[in-house]
Amino acid sequence: MKTIFATLLFIGIALTGATAQNKMTKSDLTHVVLFKFKPEATPAKVQEIIAAFEALPSKIKQIKGFKWGTNNSPEKLNKGLTHAFVLTFDNEKDRDDYLPHPAHKEFGKIVGPWLDIVTVVDFTNQAK
Numbered sequence: 001m002k003t004i005f006a007t008l009l010f011i012g013i014a015l016t017g018a019t020a021q022n023k024m025t026k027s028d029l030t031h032v033v034l035f036k037f038k039p040e041a042t043p044a045k046v047q048e049i050i051a052a053f054e055a056l057p058s059k060i061k062q063i064k065g066f067k068w069g070t071n072n073s074p075e076k077l078n079k080g081l082t083h084a085f086v087l088t089f090d091n092e093k094d095r096d097d098y099l100p101h102p103a104h105k106e107f108g109k110i111v112g113p114w115l116d117i118v119t120v121v122d123f124t125n126q127a128k
Helices: 003-024 042-059 092-098 102-114
Strands: 029-037 064-072 083-089 115-124
Touching: 003 092, 029 092, 042 064, 042 083, 083 092, 102 115
Parallel strands: none
Antiparallel strands: 029 083, 029 115, 064 083
């Protein structure tokens, strides 16, 4: 009985996650941020920066989705960029409200001195 309950619970959680993924609409705006840290950025400093970035969705209501990871592409085309962050907004207005938000500005002060390269690309899904 416990096994059946655990299986049903797992399926329910998986379906909830799949439903959340499918709630993205054509008008959603995706904000992609790529970092290359300076050599003097210690692993502890990088973790501190990641934690500060991860805290932004709890401080800025316009952030609809957030995920991040480190480069693991075998193509070796990352040009030294090691960390990718993907934020989702309902629309361009929400992204535009996020950019000058005090919490985002404060994060910029934390990360700025440690960045060698930062690249940002925003887009609205155009796939058919």
